Amino acid sequence: MFHSLLALRLSEGDIVRIPLDSAGGSGPVTTFVKEAGPCPDGIVVQDGTVYWTTMGVPAVLPGVSGEENLDYSARNGGISAAALADGQVSAVVESGVLTTGKQLTGDGAGRLYWSDREGCRVSSVNVDGTGLRDLVINTPDGSKDPECVGVAVDPEAGHLYWTQKGPAKGGHGRILRAGLTLPPGEDPRSRSDIEILWDGLPEPIDLEIHQGFLYWTDRGAEPFGNTLNRAPLPAPGRVGGAPEILARGFREAIGLAIDGGAGLAYVSELGGRILAVELHSAGEVAATRVVADLGTPLSGLAGLNTTHDLNTIHEQQD
Numbered sequence: 001m002f003h004s005l006l007a008l009r010l011s012e013g014d015i016v017r018i019p020l021d022s023a024g025g026s027g028p029v030t031t032f033v034k035e036a037g038p039c040p041d042g043i044v045v046q047d048g049t050v051y052w053t054t055m056g057v058p059a060v061l062p063g064v065s066g067e068e069n070l071d072y073s074a075r076n077g078g079i080s081a082a083a084l085a086d087g088q089v090s091a092v093v094e095s096g097v098l099t100t101g102k103q104l105t106g107d108g109a110g111r112l113y114w115s116d117r118e119g120c121r122v123s124s125v126n127v128d129g130t131g132l133r134d135l136v137i138n139t140p141d142g143s144k145d146p147e148c149v150g151v152a153v154d155p156e157a158g159h160l161y162w163t164q165k166g167p168a169k170g171g172h173g174r175i176l177r178a179g180l181t182l183p184p185g186e187d188p189r190s191r192s193d194i195e196i197l198w199d200g201l202p203e204p205i206d207l208e209i210h211q212g213f214l215y216w217t218d219r220g221a222e223p224f225g226n227t228l229n230r231a232p233l234p235a236p237g238r239v240g241g242a243p244e245i246l247a248r249g250f251r252e253a254i255g256l257a258i259d260g261g262a263g264l265a266y267v268s269e270l271g272g273r274i275l276a277v278e279l280h281s282a283g284e285v286a287a288t289r290v291v292a293d294l295g296t297p298l299s300g301l302a303g304l305n306t307t308h309d310l311n312t313i314h315e316q317q318d
Helices: none
Strands: 002-009 014-019 030-033 040-046 049-054 077-083 089-098 101-106 111-116 121-126 133-137 151-154 159-164 173-179 195-201 204-210 213-218 227-232 244-247 253-259 264-269 273-278 288-293 298-305
Touching (some): 002 040, 002 264, 014 040, 089 111, 101 151, 204 253, 264 298
Parallel strands (some): 040 298, 253 298
Antiparallel strands (some): 002 298, 121 133, 204 213, 227 244
């Protein structure tokens, strides 16, 4: 079970820890990493170390309003790491090697996987920064459709999953699957094993796999967007079934962390809140509660479970 959450704050460029109490609330928010880099987005904890991606510094487009005025196409994203014990930051993938680092996950065996949105690809690297390779490369076509955002891996089955959210509120969202490694002799630009599992989704973002189900956040247009969804992992060669909406009404749902021991999913929002959703049986109504409202845009979310000793977690003072 999770004893606390790590959340990325986009505007502040830091990582904060939110302790969870037995009553389902949260304690005082503290800072784990004060300078996490420009626009941190994806986060994962593996073997006592926190890893996260950065999207880099965006250019501001004149005459464009809202989120669309931020241009992240410059190649200035990266991946950083900090041990839970000391919080000292180091580079795994130097800034400028990737374009826009989005969701990040690990295979539990020393390898990281992430989506690169404006880079239109899914990539992988060893936790020590060696063995960098692209697994999927899409061709930019002037639309948002080829851009990759969420990522999840199933090492046991040898599968890689990712989202392509499409344009904002566009209804072009996809969830795709391929092998965790490239087929022999194939180029990541033209893989033959890519399956489109779901198509025409509002705007799928982050992914998590838990007990044979794929869970995802969706920040698209209501009634099917701004939701938490799940569906059984389809068998090879089969498309995904109709997703079950577990919760609605989020304020731009982004980050996702599944606490199987507690039977909860945690969702972070660009609207600044973190919510807990009960993982009920199919057909039951999910209870949702606000765990914390940080009042600032949030991106990635990760849980710290009881194997992580609270006494060893370094925290910086503001």
